[in-house]
Amino acid sequence: MEQLRDSIESRLKVVLPEDLGSSLMDGVVLCHLANHIRPRSVASIHVPSPAVPKLSMAKCRRNVENFLDACRKIGVPQEATSAPNPTSPGASETPLLVSVTTQTPPPAWQIWDLIGSSLIHILCLVLLFVAYSWTELT
Structure with missing residues (x-):
C-alpha cells in the first residue's frame, strides 16, 4: 500500500491523506491519475468546490466509472477492471491500481x-x- 501511495503521490505531485481508501473514495485522484498516464482519457471529472465540499454519491460513482473506462483505454486487462469496489483499495483492488500506476505515459x-x-x-x-x-x- 505504501508503494502504491508513493507511486500516486510522485506521479500527481500531491500528498494524500493517511487513509488512502477515503482519499480515493470520490474518484477524483483516480481520474487525475488516469489523465496523467494518458492525457484526456477521462474527459470530465467531478471535483468538490468550496461551496459544495463533498461530492454526491452519484458524482463519486461517475468518477469511478470514468476511471475504469480510462483503465480499459490505457490497456489494463478487463479482468483487473472488474474489481467490486476500486475506491477502497484492499487485497482485491490493489492489483488494478498497481497495474494503472505501472503504465508509462505515452x-x-x-x-x-x-x-x-x-x-x-x-x-x-x-x-x-x-x-x-x-x-x-x-
Whole structure:
C-alpha cells in the first residue's frame, strides 16, 4: 500500500491523506491519475468546490466509472477492471491500481504525427494556391 501511495503521490505531485481508501473514495485522484498516464482519457471529472465540499454519491460513482473506462483505454486487462469496489483499495483492488500506476505515459508527440500533420498543412496550402491561381486565370 505504501508503494502504491508513493507511486500516486510522485506521479500527481500531491500528498494524500493517511487513509488512502477515503482519499480515493470520490474518484477524483483516480481520474487525475488516469489523465496523467494518458492525457484526456477521462474527459470530465467531478471535483468538490468550496461551496459544495463533498461530492454526491452519484458524482463519486461517475468518477469511478470514468476511471475504469480510462483503465480499459490505457490497456489494463478487463479482468483487473472488474474489481467490486476500486475506491477502497484492499487485497482485491490493489492489483488494478498497481497495474494503472505501472503504465508509462505515452510520449508527448510521435514523429509520424508531426510528419502527417505537416503533410496535411502543405497539401492544404498547395490546394489553396492552385485554387487561387485558377481563379486568377478565369
